[in-house]
Amino acid sequence: MSHINTNQNHKIETPHEKQNRHKAMEAIKVINTLKEEFKSPIKSMDYFYTLFEDVYCHQKSLHNDKVKVGTMCIQIPSEIIYALDGVPIRLCNGFYTDDELGSDLMPSKSCPLVKASVGHLSSQNLSDKPHMIYSPTTCDQKTKAGATIESFGYDVVDVDFPRTKESEISREFFRRSIRNFAVDLSKKTGKKLTKKNLKSSIGKVGYAQSLYHRLSDLRKNKNVPILGVDMFLVTNAFFFDKINNWIEATEHLLQELETRVKENIHVAGKISPRIVYTGSPPIFPNYKIPLLIEESDAIIVADETCSSNRMFNDRVAVDEWFVNNMLDSMADKYLKSCTCPIFSKNDDRIRRIIELVRSHDADGVVYQAFAGCTVYELEQRSVLEAMEKEGISILYLESDYSPSQSGQLSTRVEAFIESLKMKKRKKGK
Numbered sequence: 001m002s003h004i005n006t007n008q009n010h011k012i013e014t015p016h017e018k019q020n021r022h023k024a025m026e027a028i029k030v031i032n033t034l035k036e037e038f039k040s041p042i043k044s045m046d047y048f049y050t051l052f053e054d055v056y057c058h059q060k061s062l063h064n065d066k067v068k069v070g071t072m073c074i075q076i077p078s079e080i081i082y083a084l085d086g087v088p089i090r091l092c093n094g095f096y097t098d099d100e101l102g103s104d105l106m107p108s109k110s111c112p113l114v115k116a117s118v119g120h121l122s123s124q125n126l127s128d129k130p131h132m133i134y135s136p137t138t139c140d141q142k143t144k145a146g147a148t149i150e151s152f153g154y155d156v157v158d159v160d161f162p163r164t165k166e167s168e169i170s171r172e173f174f175r176r177s178i179r180n181f182a183v184d185l186s187k188k189t190g191k192k193l194t195k196k197n198l199k200s201s202i203g204k205v206g207y208a209q210s211l212y213h214r215l216s217d218l219r220k221n222k223n224v225p226i227l228g229v230d231m232f233l234v235t236n237a238f239f240f241d242k243i244n245n246w247i248e249a250t251e252h253l254l255q256e257l258e259t260r261v262k263e264n265i266h267v268a269g270k271i272s273p274r275i276v277y278t279g280s281p282p283i284f285p286n287y288k289i290p291l292l293i294e295e296s297d298a299i300i301v302a303d304e305t306c307s308s309n310r311m312f313n314d315r316v317a318v319d320e321w322f323v324n325n326m327l328d329s330m331a332d333k334y335l336k337s338c339t340c341p342i343f344s345k346n347d348d349r350i351r352r353i354i355e356l357v358r359s360h361d362a363d364g365v366v367y368q369a370f371a372g373c374t375v376y377e378l379e380q381r382s383v384l385e386a387m388e389k390e391g392i393s394i395l396y397l398e399s400d401y402s403p404s405q406s407g408q409l410s411t412r413v414e415a416f417i418e419s420l421k422m423k424k425r426k427k428g429k
């Protein structure tokens with residue numbers, strides 16, 4: 001088991017050291033749970049456990065030699081950043097320690113994800129500190145957080161983002177926005193976008209997406225070879241890892257899981273309910289609800305969240321390989337494939353959840369909304385109604401990053417899973 005220094009040598013800590021120690025403790029608790037609590041360990045997951053331990057417990061920098069481009073949401077095309085020889089670092093944060101720091105800077109009832117992202121950046125305790133930050137104007141809280149983050153001395157650039165996606169106006173609007181982003185980053189990095197570097201980065205990100213889809217297909221099996229929490233760790237690693245390393249580690253994981261499927265090695269019981277997870281995104285180490293689900297003998301077989309599935313959805317489809325055509329195709333892809341409830345309509349998100357339930361033969365859906373996130377709270381009614389109409393069981397939970405909340409949540413999760421098990425037994429599934 002990995003241990004971290006719990007400061008028992010009575011050395012006087014600076015506030016930064018104290019925050020780092022608290023974050024390391026949060027991180028290692030989850031890593032050790034993933035490593036040790038579940039049966040049938042997967043060898044190739046060691047890469048991901050070590051990666052998170054290195055970054056969050058030992059503050060290891062991964063990208064010292066690169067231009068680090070912070071992104072506040074999934075709508076910034078990583079293909080452009082890679083083409084300009086930078087590395088994208090998604091700044092969405094899941095630490096309770098950072099959430100508490102952010103509570104002093106934002107209204108305490110704000111979304112914990114946004115508070116934690118602001119808290120993290122305010123601490124200046126970053127293993128890979130971004131040189132600049134691009135902030136798409138998505139939800140209100142993210143949009144407003146940009147100005148607070150700027151006050152810490154960061155170069156924060158707003159990227160205009162429409163709140164509808166069906167109209168030609170919004171399509172044109174976002175195309176212009178992405179071109180502006182590309183011009184701005186090109187100036188800052190001193191590099192030029194070319195047909196060659198953009199085509200190559202589209203290919204590389206597309207290949208990473210295809211690996212995710214192959215992993216996802218394996219979870220359709222009756223005997224699921226990997227836990228949902230492990231899958232969240234793999235996809236969360238894509239936020240900050242070196243892309244070539246992530247690809248290599250995921251290829252190994254894929255091979256191992258394919259073998260497990262052939263050999264009938266699985267991580268859940270015969271009667272374990274299969275769950276599709278949706279709503280506010282699980283971001284390391286805030287795996288509170290996914291862990292509760294899987295510790296209660298259910299298995300997450302798919303998700304519809306922006307920290308996982310949504311990052312890998314559609315690939316950029318290019319007709320003409322000229323720089324501006326590629327930029328336009330990218331803008332279209334990022335806008336169209338985003339199913340965040342920030343948009344005025346959310347029909348495609350509902351459609352996608354239903355598709356995932358059907359394709360992964362799921363028994364129910366768990367919908368998490370972060371307390372303080374009005375868009376998910378507002379949207380949940382329409383999702384609940386749609387699931388009811390389709391005869392799909394759904395549990396709606398409101399949660400935050402606080403560790404003290406687990407008791408009441410686990411009672412509700414366990415009751416839901418028990419009800420799904422009863423249905424399965426009745427159906428003789």
Ligand code: SF4
Nearest residue numbers: 073074138139306340
């Ligand atoms: S929930 Fe929506 S706005 Fe927030 S990070 Fe995810 S995609 Fe972006």
Ligand code: SF4
Nearest residue numbers: 111113139141280373
């Ligand atoms: S969970 Fe809600 S408030 Fe938080 S980033 Fe996502 S949309 Fe914005």
